[in-house]
Every structure is written in structure tokens, then in C-alpha cells.
Amino acid sequence: MHRHRELCERAVDPLEVAAGLEAQGFTDRTAARYRHRDVFSLAEELYARVPRRPEEVRVAEDRPEPVAPWALAVLAPGAVAALAWLGLALTHGPVRAAVGAAGALALGGALFLAVRHGPLRAPGGRTVPAARLWALWLLAYAVGGDGLLAEVLTGGPDDLWELTPGPLLGLALAVAPAAWCAHLFARRARRRIADSRGLADFAAAVRPLLLGTVSLQLLALAALLLPTGAGPGALALGALLLLARLLTVHGHPETASAALAAACAAEVLALASVLSSRLPVPGFDALAVPVRAVTDAWGPGAVPTLVCGAAALGLLAHATGSLARASAHTTP
Incomplete structure (x- = not known):
């Protein structure tokens, strides 16, 4: 006592x-x-x-519940991405490249603003700095990774490969529903603290709440990705980023960073294995066999789908245990 x-x-x-x-x-x-x-x-x-x-x-x-001042912050990535998309559609040549570069920088700033305020903010700023690099790589691969892998598999790249900004637009627009889902999850979980009769009762109530939150965000993300023509890889990436942010917000940033790093390493390994198979060394041609088998069956987009999907499932399994603990939802 x-x-x-x-x-x-x-x-x-x-x-x-x-x-x-x-x-x-x-x-x-x-x-x-x-x-x-x-x-x-x-x-x-x-x-x-x-x-x-x-x-x-x-x-x-x-104390009354404050009006959400973070609503504008989480809407900023979607607005910036939509303006950049419009600029890319209306310009050509060097101007288009400049618009793309400016849009990428502005989107990075908007994403930084969104995760620094509201329900996506880690309490006390407790994050792993390297996690930002892993997230940036995954987003960059969503834009140009499939085109690069397709070029590498055919002996290239000989020139600039095709970029697909559609997934990035959908993911940026999904930041706002992700923030609201995280807000609802945190508020309802804290309410369960007052209603539950014990730790086991609390855990049993929070697990379906977590699964419902993830499912709701995936439905919103799928609806936003559909007009952009993005494939299932963007959906898997969205699930991975949401679960990683939820774990970071609720006190498990190291686990989230490790999952993001593993996904990055797998995507780099897929590209490196194909490039290494070109070396005139006996046996190295077999390094590209797994990637070629996957892409021949389902296309280049299958690589990020499998990688991000596996990482997201691993984080979901971890989150059903760690986020079901009452200590993850105590108010600082």
C-alpha cells in the first residue's frame, strides 16, 4: 500500500x-x-x-470531452494527396516531375502532422525513430515497387519504370477513418475498464472490439482504394500500418517497428534475389525461382500482398494479447 x-x-x-x-x-x-x-x-x-x-x-x-481539434490534422494527408493527384493529371514533362516531388514532400509533412496529434499520437512521444524509415519505404514500394520488380524480372530497368500513385492516394485518404477508428477503440476500451469485473472480463470484451476496429478500417480502406484501381497489396499495407500505429499508441512501439522492418526486409530481399540471379556464379540463378513463381502465378503485386499480409497477421495475433491488457489503456 x-x-x-x-x-x-x-x-x-x-x-x-x-x-x-x-x-x-x-x-x-x-x-x-x-x-x-x-x-x-x-x-x-x-x-x-x-x-x-x-x-x-x-x-x-x-471535465467535458474536448472537441476533436485533430480532425483537420488527420484530413490533411488526404487533401494533399488529392491535390497532388490532380496536379499530376494536368501536367506533363519536367513540370509533372516537379509537381510529384513537391506533392511527396507535402504529403510527408501532412502525415507527420497527423501522427503527432489526436488518437494516432504516441503518448509521451515514445516511438522508434527507425519506424518512420520503414513506413516510408513501404509507401514508396506501393508506388513504384511493382513496376520495378516487373522491370527487373525482364532484365531491366533500362529506363524509369511505371509509377502507380493510386495506392498512395487511397492510403492517404484512409488516414482520417483510421484516426477515428483508433479514437473509438481507445474510448470504448477505457469505458470497459469501468464496466468490467476483472482483468479476464476486460480482455474478453476488448478482443472483439479490436477485431471490429480493424475490420471497420479495412472496409473503409477498400472503399477508398476501389476508385484508384489499387490492388490487394495496398489493402494489406493499410492493415499493417494501422496495427503498427495502434501498438505504438498503446505502448508497444518496438513490436510495431520490428514488423515494419521485417516487411521492408522481405521486399528488399525479393528484389535482391532477382538481381543476384544475374551474377555469373553457379547456383545463383536459383535465387530468383521463388519470386518468379509467385509473379508468374499472380503478378508482381503478389509480393507486397504476401509480405504485408503476413506481417499484418503477425501484428494482429500479438495485438489480441497485448492490447487486451488493461495496462495498455490506462490514461497517462
Whole structure:
């Protein structure tokens, strides 16, 4: 009680105390040392025996929910991408290249603004800096990776390969629904903290909430990608980026960065294996066999679909465990 007095004084229910203990490594085995059957039972006793700070609790309960000032920030990537798309459609030659470069820089700034505000912002700025590089590579591959892979498979590239900005437009437009999905997920999960009777009850309620959030975002992303003609690789990439951001926001940035890095490494390996097969070294021609088999069957777009889809499924499996813990949803 002395060690965790501040946590118990600020808590508004026993589950918040349990979440704090869980975040510090408490398990049911640890609770058994204090003659309690589980962490929630121990938290209930601490909550009952430590007096609240009524003035702080009252202020927290009476504070109205602020109007979302981040709504404009999450709309900025879609607006910038749409303007860049229009500029590319209306220009030619060097002017088109300049418009594309300016649009890419403006879109990068808009994305940075979107993840620095609102529900996509990591609390305390706790992120892995390298994750930005991995995300940029995945977005760049969505624009030009399929064309580059097709050129490499046919002995090129001899000139600038075909770029497809459609997936980038759809993903940029999907930032706004992704932010709202993350907002709804966080708000409903925190509401479950007050309604649940224990940690297991909370986990059972949050898992379908997480799956529903991901499904809702995928439906919105599919609707936005359909007019652009983007393939399933962009949908898989959108799912990967959403899950990575949810894990980052809720305190697991290292796992999110590792998944993004693995997806980048797989895409680089696919290109490198084809290029390495050109070396006049016995046996190196077999390096390109897996990539050629996949592309011959389903086309170059199958590589990012498989890579990002596998990474997204891995993150989803991890998130169903880590984001179902009450400690992932405590308010800083």
C-alpha cells in the first residue's frame, strides 16, 4: 500500500489499480504472495483501503470531452494527396516531375502532422525513430515497387519504370477513418475498464472490439482504394500500418517497428534475389525461382500482398494479447 499509494489515490475504480499493477509486472503468482487469488482481488483490497482524492476524481469526472481539434490534422494527408493527384493529371514533362516531388514532400509533412496529434499520437512521444524509415519505404514500394520488380524480372530497368500513385492516394485518404477508428477503440476500451469485473472480463470484451476496429478500417480502406484501381497489396499495407500505429499508441512501439522492418526486409530481399540471379556464379540463378513463381502465378503485386499480409497477421495475433491488457489503456 505504501509503494503504490499514489496509484490507488488517483484510481477511480479497482480495475485501474489492477492495470497499474499489471503494467509493473504483477501476475497472479505475485498476488498469491499477498494471499490473494489474482491481481484483481489484490487491487480491490488496495482500492478499498486507500482513501481517494475526491477533488481530483471530481475534476476528472466533470471535465467535458474536448472537441476533436485533430480532425483537420488527420484530413490533411488526404487533401494533399488529392491535390497532388490532380496536379499530376494536368501536367506533363519536367513540370509533372516537379509537381510529384513537391506533392511527396507535402504529403510527408501532412502525415507527420497527423501522427503527432489526436488518437494516432504516441503518448509521451515514445516511438522508434527507425519506424518512420520503414513506413516510408513501404509507401514508396506501393508506388513504384511493382513496376520495378516487373522491370527487373525482364532484365531491366533500362529506363524509369511505371509509377502507380493510386495506392498512395487511397492510403492517404484512409488516414482520417483510421484516426477515428483508433479514437473509438481507445474510448470504448477505457469505458470497459469501468464496466468490467476483472482483468479476464476486460480482455474478453476488448478482443472483439479490436477485431471490429480493424475490420471497420479495412472496409473503409477498400472503399477508398476501389476508385484508384489499387490492388490487394495496398489493402494489406493499410492493415499493417494501422496495427503498427495502434501498438505504438498503446505502448508497444518496438513490436510495431520490428514488423515494419521485417516487411521492408522481405521486399528488399525479393528484389535482391532477382538481381543476384544475374551474377555469373553457379547456383545463383536459383535465387530468383521463388519470386518468379509467385509473379508468374499472380503478378508482381503478389509480393507486397504476401509480405504485408503476413506481417499484418503477425501484428494482429500479438495485438489480441497485448492490447487486451488493461495496462495498455490506462490514461497517462
